Amino acid sequence: DVKVTQSSRYLVKRTGEKVFLECVQDMDHENMFWYRQDPGLGLRLIYFSYDVKMKEKGDIPEGYSVSREKKERFSLILESASTNQTSMYLCASSPPGLAGYNEQFFGPGTRLTVL
Amino acid sequence: QKEVEQNSGPLSVPEGAIASLNCTYSDRVSQSFFWYRQYSGKSPELIMSIYSNGDKEDGRFTAQLNKASQYVSLLIRDSQPSDSATYLCAVRGGFSSNTGKLIFGQGTTLQVKP
Numbered sequence: 001d002v003k004v005t006q007s008s009r010y011l012v013k014r015t016g017e018k019v020f021l022e023c024v025q026d027m028d029h030e031n032m033f034w035y036r037q038d039p040g041l042g043l044r045l046i047y048f049s050y051d052v053k054m055k056e057k058g059d060i061p062e063g064y065s066v067s068r069e070k071k072e073r074f075s076l077i078l079e080s081a082s083t084n085q086t087s088m089y090l091c092a093s094s095p096p097g098l099a100g101y102n103e104q105f106f107g108p109g110t111r112l113t114v115l
Numbered sequence: 116q117k118e119v120e121q122n123s124g125p126l127s128v129p130e131g132a133i134a135s136l137n138c139t140y141s142d143r144v145s146q147s148f149f150w151y152r153q154y155s156g157k158s159p160e161l162i163m164s165i166y167s168n169g170d171k172e173d174g175r176f177t178a179q180l181n182k183a184s185q186y187v188s189l190l191i192r193d194s195q196p197s198d199s200a201t202y203l204c205a206v207r208g209g210f211s212s213n214t215g216k217l218i219f220g221q222g223t224t225l226q227v228k229p
Binding site for chain 2: 030031033042043045048050090094095096102103104105106107108109
């Protein structure tokens with residue numbers, strides 16, 4: 001079974017703090033994704049990565065950055081947390097398009113509250 | 116026009132009935148289609164994937180794809196209260212190359228009443 005883990009289930013931070021959200025997958029997937037999910041807005045893609053050290057902006061990258069130094073790990077960084085970044089953050093991974101059909105497998109999510 | 120559209124619901128069905136969830140998409144060259152189930156407070160879980168026109172069955176779930184009409188549906192037979200959740204439709208566009216990027220609908224909330 002694909003296993004995607006996220007470093008924290010719940011996180012409380014203060015405005016202005018630098019926040020790191022970690023995601024690790026154990027299926028040797030090339031592609032990894034970070035989403036946020038808010039009521040009424042659905043899943044919104046923040047950043048994704050299709051290879052080590054490669055990253056692309058998603059639909060809402062402002063206020064976020066990412067790091068992918070190793071294939072299994074994809075980190076989301078909030079440089080200076082703000083209250084409007086309070087949300088559920090979901091990490092996902094998938095095999096490459098040429099080899100598979102891109103099912104994305106999600107981690108359990110991190111519910112981040114910024115005070 | 117949204118790229119992937121779903122009726123937000125809630126769709127309410129009695130226990131034992133067939134629940135029918137629908138999804139339309141705008142990219143004519145879309146390749147792959149997925150249904151995810153998401154319980155409240157949990158992350159999405161993949162339940163069905165379909166790539167060719169027609170029906171694909173897995174237990175009580177049937178996914179139906181019609182590329183000419185650009186819609187994909189999910190049927191849940193013998194609905195149970197445990198099926199109450201939000202169902203997300205996801206589509207891989209034809210030009211996503213090998214990045215694996217999917218476009219998600221907003222989801223349909225299903226309520227199965229005992």
